[in-house]
Amino acid sequence: xxxxxxxxDHAIIRDGIRSLLRDEPxxxxxxxxxxxxxxxxxxxxxxxxxxxxxxxxxxxxxxATLAALREQHPxxxxxxxxxxxxxxxxxxxxxxxxxxxxxKNTGRTELIYALYAVAGGQPFLCTAIGMALLRKxxxxxxxxxxxxxVGSSLSKRELEVLQLIAEGLTNAEIADKLFTSKRTIExxxxxxxxxxxxxxxxxxxxxAVSSGLxxx
Numbered sequence: 001x002x003x004x005x006x007x008x009d010h011a012i013i014r015d016g017i018r019s020l021l022r023d024e025p026x027x028x029x030x031x032x033x034x035x036x037x038x039x040x041x042x043x044x045x046x047x048x049x050x051x052x053x054x055x056x057x058x059x060x061x062x063x064a065t066l067a068a069l070r071e072q073h074p075x076x077x078x079x080x081x082x083x084x085x086x087x088x089x090x091x092x093x094x095x096x097x098x099x100x101x102x103x104k105n106t107g108r109t110e111l112i113y114a115l116y117a118v119a120g121g122q123p124f125l126c127t128a129i130g131m132a133l134l135r136k137x138x139x140x141x142x143x144x145x146x147x148x149x150v151g152s153s154l155s156k157r158e159l160e161v162l163q164l165i166a167e168g169l170t171n172a173e174i175a176d177k178l179f180t181s182k183r184t185i186e187x188x189x190x191x192x193x194x195x196x197x198x199x200x201x202x203x204x205x206x207x208a209v210s211s212g213l214x215x216x
Contacts, residue, residue, distance in 0.1 A: 002119045003047060005031040007039045007065070008054040008081070013104070017052065017081075020108050027115060036060030036068065043073055050119045053098070055082040055089065063096060070097040079118045081106070087133055087202070090125070094200045100124030113170055122186070125201040127168040133205050134166060154195060161188040166205045 004021070006014045006029060014032050021027050031046045033039035035057045051069070055062030062080065069076060079100040080093045090101050100118040102111060106126050117124045125133075154162065157178075164174045171189065175182045198204045 003030045003049045005048050005051050007033045009034045009057040036065030051078045066096040077118050102126040123200050130168040
């Protein structure tokens with residue numbers, strides 16, 4: 001059972017998420033907090049696997065909370081759920097310790113997948129953000145990224161997996177498309193991360209675009 005704390009300053013949002021997750025047998029909401037201070041006070045007495053965290057909160061906001069979590073509870077995994085869709089916020093949240101980032105208009109199925117992925121230590125970026133980043137990095141003015149010179153070290157299968165990651169497919173969807181197991185795709189994904197030295201999915205997408213590895 002994956003234990004979740006909902007951290008958002010709007011009770012109606014917390015109620016809605018709790019309702020969405022109620023019928024998912026592998027997930028349990030064990031607590032709620034309206035800001036970072038409440039969350040940090042709760043954690044010592046509330047065993048938790050994943051924190052679902054808003055960024056824009058009064059008092060201690062999401063970014064300050066992420067920094068505190070990294071210092072005080074480094075093994076607790078965080079999935080950001082926010083309305084902030086600019087890549088600056090996404091990169092900042094991932095850099096300061098979030099393992100995943102989803103928008104509040106993310107559907108139930110994708111949100112549940114994100115929670116399982118983050119609980120399992122897998123980075124996650126919702127499809128809407130992934131596609132927005134692709135469009136951003138494909139724009140003509142984005143030509144200054146110095147991509148790692150490792151494209152030639154990726155195997156043919158790793159290149160296929162990288163392209164599908166950049167298209168926003170989940171590990172399970174990639175496995176179905178390539179007629180292999182999810183575990184195999186997870187292994188390929190880890191190998192790609194190690195070879196490209198990318199810190200997260202957004203960096204992988206940026207690498208794929210700048211290296212010319214995406215189909216026209």
